[in-house]
Amino acid sequence: MQLKNKSVVITGGSDGLGFSLAKVLSAKGALVNLIARDKKKLDSAVKELGSNANGFVADVSNWQEIERVAQKIESIDILINNAGVWIEGSLLDCEIARIDQAIDINLKGVIYATKAFLPKLKKGTEAHVLNVVSTSGLKGRDGQSVYCASKFGVSGFTEALKIDLEKTNVKVTGFYPGGMKTHLFDKAGNPKANQDWMNTDKVAEIIVFMLEQDMNMVMDQVVLNKRMTQTSN
Ligand SMILES: NC(=O)c1ccc[n+]([C@@H]2O[C@H](COP(=O)([O-])OP(=O)(O)OC[C@H]3O[C@@H](n4cnc5c(N)ncnc54)[C@H](OP(=O)(O)O)[C@@H]3O)[C@@H](O)[C@H]2O)c1
DSSP, X not given: OOOTTOEEEEETTTSHHHHHHXXXXXXXXXXXXXXXXXXXXXXXXXXXXXXXXXXEEOOTTOXXXXXXXXXXXXXXXXXEEOOOOOOOSOGGGSOHXXXXXXXXXXXXXXXXXXXXXXXXXHHSXXXXXXXXXXXXXXXXXXXXXXXXXXXXXXXXXXXXXXXXXXXXXXXXXXXXXXXXXXXXXXXXXXXXXXXXXXXXXXXXXXXXXXXXXXXXXXXXXXXEOOOXXXXXX
16 A cells, blocks of 8 residues: 555554654654653644644543544554553462453554444445554464463454455454564563664564555564564563
8 A cells, every 4th residue: 555645543653653654754744643641741742743643632542532532533554553551470470450441442443443443444445454563463472362362462453353344445453563663562661671672673674564465465463573583671
């Protein structure tokens, strides 16, 4: 798909990978519509991006809020479900409120945003839903039972929706990154020494390359990892 003048919605577009995606896409001439909860951070992201960007304050885990945003955006060609939160620890140590939050945002948020924007995606000639999952949506990991549950849920949703929409104008793909250098972990109270993890600007370029492929080609289930070296953490 040609990205110039296309309307793209990026959930979690104010920080980390979402903001990197917004930068690359707006540089390609796309109109980027960012969704996030923190208005101050969102406003500053939109300001930095310039005239090709709009910001919408909403929580993807709140159906009414996300539906309201979907009504405000006139047309949409690409939805990038990227918003997410981290949760770590043994199941017995995870508080119920944090478990609910992780499942609500990471899994229900993807389902809600897709349901809210799908009618408008179906109106165009070419459309794409790209879900930013995680390698934790493919493989179980120590201390990640709840995070993996949320991300495996998104993997299943992505795979089934792809089949549901096979004969429509909407392509559905999943992107599965490993560790990236963002503040995802310290926001959850689990800081990581992740300075040498993947750079989100580089990761965003790969996602944009996926989006640029012709509609009759599917570059799907792309797994991207940091190459491990002897000094890696
Ligand atoms: N970083 C990694 O190592 C890594 C690896 C694999 C996969 N991932 C996945 O990649 C995605 C992006 O992660 P990141 O590392 O870039 O995270 P990040 O830097 O913490 O950014 C997360 C973004 O999501 C937004 N967000 C969080 N909860 C939201 C909600 N309920 N409604 C709307 N927006 C919300 C945040 O803004 P507000 O807080 O203002 O809402 C922010 O813009 C996530 O799905 C994450 O699970 C990350």
